[in-house]
Amino acid sequence: MDWLEEELTQALARKEPGPGFESRVRARLARRPQWLPIAAALLMLVGASEAWQQYRGYQAKEQVMAAMRIAGGKLNRVQAKISGGAQ
Amino acid sequence: MVPGGPGQIASNATVISLTAARQALDFDELMREHRAMVFSVLWHFLHDRDLAEELAQDVFLSLHKNMGAIDSPAHAGHWLRKVAVQRAIDAGRRRLRRPQVSLEEVREPFVRPPSADPMLGDMLRRLIATLPEGPRMAMVLRYQEDLDPAEIAETMGIPLGTVKSHIARSVAMLREKLERRGVGER
Numbered sequence: 001m002d003w004l005e006e007e008l009t010q011a012l013a014r015k016e017p018g019p020g021f022e023s024r025v026r027a028r029l030a031r032r033p034q035w036l037p038i039a040a041a042l043l044m045l046v047g048a049s050e051a052w053q054q055y056r057g058y059q060a061k062e063q064v065m066a067a068m069r070i071a072g073g074k075l076n077r078v079q080a081k082i083s084g085g086a087q
Numbered sequence: 088m089v090p091g092g093p094g095q096i097a098s099n100a101t102v103i104s105l106t107a108a109r110q111a112l113d114f115d116e117l118m119r120e121h122r123a124m125v126f127s128v129l130w131h132f133l134h135d136r137d138l139a140e141e142l143a144q145d146v147f148l149s150l151h152k153n154m155g156a157i158d159s160p161a162h163a164g165h166w167l168r169k170v171a172v173q174r175a176i177d178a179g180r181r182r183l184r185r186p187q188v189s190l191e192e193v194r195e196p197f198v199r200p201p202s203a204d205p206m207l208g209d210m211l212r213r214l215i216a217t218l219p220e221g222p223r224m225a226m227v228l229r230y231q232e233d234l235d236p237a238e239i240a241e242t243m244g245i246p247l248g249t250v251k252s253h254i255a256r257s258v259a260m261l262r263e264k265l266e267r268r269g270v271g272e273r
Contacts, residue, residue: 004258004261004262004265005230005258007207007208007211008211008226008230008258008261009230009233010208011207011208011209011211011212011215011230012127012131012211012212012215012226012227012230012231013127013231014123014124014126014127014231015123015126015127015130016122016123016126017122017123017126017139017140017143018140021118021122021126021140021143021144022115022118022119022122024144025118025144025147025148028144028148029148029151
């Protein structure tokens with residue numbers, strides 16, 4: 001190793017970060033998980049809202065189908081009476 | 088595999104030894120052992136102490152998240168060096184303060200030629216900070232981390248020939264600039 005390489009090794013020797021580095025990393029680690037439960041709760045709320053909307057849609061569809069079945073049955077009876085009277 | 092046979096016993100022993108190795112990995116201990124390496128890679132590359140400290144913290148947060156994938160202290164050191172190199176390069180690109188220049192275009196520092204070694208060290212760090220991204224990181228890994236060119240190529244993910252060329256040309260450029268100013272004639 002010549003003089004320049006020796007100087008480079010000294011110039012680029014490892015340096016320590018500022019005092020309290022580990023504490024600062026630990027503090028950031030402690031702060032970070034607070035977002036996880038909030039994000040999870042938000043996701044659950046969105047999911048539950050979506051499921052509730054689907055359930056309401058299904059109920060409305062069922063009610064329309066029931067109304068159509070009732071109306072259809074009545075129409076059939078009226079048609080049967082008209083057909084009987086004509087004969 | 089026969090239950091209780093030699094194969095299973097060997098397999099259990101491997102599992103136990105791997106588990107023991109993982110348990111032996113203490114995050115705080117890894118931080119103490121590798122903080123100077125991670126911080127220095129970032130600082131020597133970026134020449135910005137605050138940014139280097141912030142990114143060094145990011146590197147250790149990332150290690151904490153990935154502790155499950157780390158098998159041994161040696162693996163942790165290797166992993167940390169690679170992540171620090173990548174973060175440094177990414178930050179350098181984001182910063183875009185300094186346009187990429189070729190080695191021939193690197194300006195000489197405005198400081199007077201140093202007469203004492205501490206000043207020479209400062210001058211060298213400033214000169215290295217003006218190098219383009221690839222040669223700069225290769226020089227940091229060569230002279231800070233004492234890695235050989237093959238290890239540098241693996242860490243940076245570039246061909247071995249490119250690493251050798253980066254180092255040879257950078258050292259020649261530094262030598263020429265220093266000797267032109269009468270530094271290093273020993």
